[in-house]
Amino acid sequence: MVLCMASPAPSLKVENWLRGEPLTNFRPGKVYIVEFWASWCGPCVGAMPHLIELQAKYKDEGLEIVGVAATEQAPTADEARTKLDAWLTEKFSNLNYRIGFDSTGEMNKLWMDASSSLGVPTSFVVDRDGHIAFIGHPIQLDEVLPKIINGTWRGSYQAKAADAKRIATNERIARELSILRTVRSAMEAKDWQTALSAVEEGIAAMPDNRHLREIHADLLLHKMHDTATGFQVLRQLVRDAIDKQSEAVRGLIAVMTQIFDPENDRAHLPRAERFALGGDVSEHILNSVHASDGLTVSSYRMVAQYYYESGDEQRAIELIERAMTLLDDPKAMPNEMRKGAKQYHMPRLLQSLANYRGEKVCSGSCSISQEASPGPKVQPQEET
Numbered sequence: 166m167v168l169c170m171a172s173p174a175p176s177l178k179v180e181n182w183l184r185g186e187p188l189t190n191f192r193p194g195k196v197y198i199v200e201f202w203a204s205w206c207g208p209c210v211g212a213m214p215h216l217i218e219l220q221a222k223y224k225d226e227g228l229e230i231v232g233v234a235a236t237e238q239a240p241t242a243d244e245a246r247t248k249l250d251a252w253l254t255e256k257f258s259n260l261n262y263r264i265g266f267d268s269t270g271e272m273n274k275l276w277m278d279a280s281s282s283l284g285v286p287t288s289f290v291v292d293r294d295g296h297i298a299f300i301g302h303p304i305q306l307d308e309v310l311p312k313i314i315n316g317t318w319r320g321s322y323q324a325k326a327a328d329a330k331r332i333a334t335n336e337r338i339a340r341e342l343s344i345l346r347t348v349r350s351a352m353e354a355k356d357w358q359t360a361l362s363a364v365e366e367g368i369a370a371m372p373d374n375r376h377l378r379e380i381h382a383d384l385l386l387h388k389m390h391d392t393a394t395g396f397q398v399l400r401q402l403v404r405d406a407i408d409k410q411s412e413a414v415r416g417l418i419a420v421m422t423q424i425f426d427p428e429n430d431r432a433h434l435p436r437a438e439r440f441a442l443g444g445d446v447s448e449h450i451l452n453s454v455h456a457s458d459g460l461t462v463s464s465y466r467m468v469a470q471y472y473y474e475s476g477d478e479q480r481a482i483e484l485i486e487r488a489m490t491l492l493d494d495p496k497a498m499p500n501e502m503r504k505g506a507k508q509y510h511m512p513r514l515l516q517s518l519a520n521y522r523g524e525k526v527c528s529g530s531c532s533i534s535q536e537a538s539p540g541p542k543v544q545p546q547e548e549t
Contacts (some may be wrong), residue, residue, distance in 0.1 A: 167279060167280075168275075168279035168280040168297060168300070169280065169300070169328055170298065170300065170324060170325070170328040171296055171319065172296065172297045173295060173296055173297075174197075174199075174289070174291040174296060174297055175279065176190075177190070177233075177265065178267070178269075178275065179267040179272060180268060180269060181246060181267075182263060182265050183246070183264045184253060184260055184262070184263055184264040185262060185263030185264065186263070188229075188265075191291050191295045193294065193295065195293065196229070196290065196293055196298075197228075197229050197230070197231060197290070197291040198216070198219070198229075198230045198231065198288055198289070198306070199288070199290075199291060200230060200232045200233065200286060200289075201235060201276065201277060201282070201285050201287045201288075202232055202233070202234060202285050202286045203236045203237055203238075203285050204249055204252050205237075206285050206286060212286055212303040213257060215303070215306075216230055216232070216262065216303065217257075217259065217261055217262070219310065220262045223314060228310075228314070229263070230262035232262060232265065233264075233265050233267065233272055234265070235268070235272045242268035245266075245268060246268070276289060280300050281335040281336070281339065282300065283335055283338055283339065286302065287300065287302070288300070288301060288302065288303045288305075290306075290309070290310065290313055293316075298313045298318055298324070299318070299324070299327075300328070300331060301331055305327075309324075312324075337371065340370065340371070341367065341374060341377070344363055344364070344366065344377065347359075347363040348360045348380060357384060357389050358389075361381075361384050361385070364380050364381045368381060375402075375419070378398070378402060379402075381398055382395055382402065382420075383423060385398060387429060387430060390433050392433065392434060395423075399420050399423060399424070399442060400442065402416055402419065403442070403445070403446060406419075406420070406449075413449070413453045414450060414461060414464055417446050417449055417453070417464075418450065418463050418464050418467055420446050421447070421464075421467035421468065421470075422463075422467055424442065425439075425470040425471050427470060427516075427520075440474075444471070444475075447468045447471045447472070450467075451464075461491075462488045462492060462514070463510075465484045465487055465491070466488055466510070466513065466517065468484055469484035469485045469488070469517060469521075473517075473520070478522075481517075482518065482522065485514055486518070488510070488514055489514050489518075492506060492507050492510060492511060
């Protein structure tokens with residue numbers, strides 16, 4: 166069964182109700198939000214306080230929220246259920262809506278798979294007549310829920326356009342995931358030609374997919390060592406990134422990662438072409454960062470490596486220090502994002518800084534080996 170807007174709502178077939186009274190069917194005259202979520206999913210957990218607010222706000226207008234935990238992670242269903250029950254008690258003692266638990270796959274089959282929904286969180290709103298009125302991300306509920314409650318949403322052009330966009334987006338993502346699975350399998354087998362064919366097929370179907378184009382460049386440059394074609398791909402990525410201002414820095418960082426990331430083997434890349442392209446791209450990145458005030462740790466790290474290998478160690482050190490300052494700036498990114506960014510970036514920044522200064526490498530969590538480069542050579546000292 167295909168599930169979309171105006172489809173009859175499927176059944177609720179959960180194994181256990183962890184919170185609230187059991188719900189066996191949707192009652193006429195009520196509006197239901199059926200929220201697929203998981204305790205391991207950050208956006209899902211982030212949406213829960215807002216769902217609590219919505220339940221309180223619209224309770225008198227017939228709203229009932231049903232959370233469905235159908236993708237909990239544990240060795241057994243019993244362990245998953247017990248773990249989730251304890252988690253709910255600890256994290257959301259004020260929960261005011263139902264939570265159902267299902268490990269059989271039946272709820273995912275009836276709702277998520279049938280609607281081609283690819284991940285959590287996903288909200289399904291069931292209208293007063295038992296038909297689907299909305300499928301999408303809970304962040305959109307503020308806009309659509311009042312219209313569903315007052316009966317003006319489902320027949321509107323806006324609703325039909327939103328559902329059509331959702332379906333098209335899910336189809337595109339599903340197609341990309343299928344291609345990526347083929348590519349991943351081929352790369353694990355070191356079958357570079359099959360991986361390349363799959364990526365090129367994906368690019369032909371989705372020419373603006375930056376992820377596939379980056380994999381294309383990586384395959385050509387670092388797996389097949391076809392540097393002539395690989396640099397053609399990189400130059401096109403640069404042109405497209407500059408043309409698309411909103412994606413400029415991300416696209417340019419991707420190019421620099423291919424040719425200056427210390428974690429990539431670059432010995433086979435033609436030095437003159439690599440530095441010519443790196444100089445142009447570094448200038449564009451720094452200009453873009455300055456113009457938009459959109460500072461990024463990745464941009465500084467990749468540009469710093471270019472300057473270091475070019476012989477300007479002081480400029481490289483300055484850029485790394487700016488990146489480290491950025492990781493401690495609460496204005497640059499929210500606290501929850503900054504913690505993850507520091508865990509990923511800080512060991513790499515400290516490693517680069519040690520290399521550039523000719524000091525011994527950082528200890529503890531730093532595990533990135535020093536890589537010989539065309540720039541100044543630095544031998545790490547013995548740890549004492």
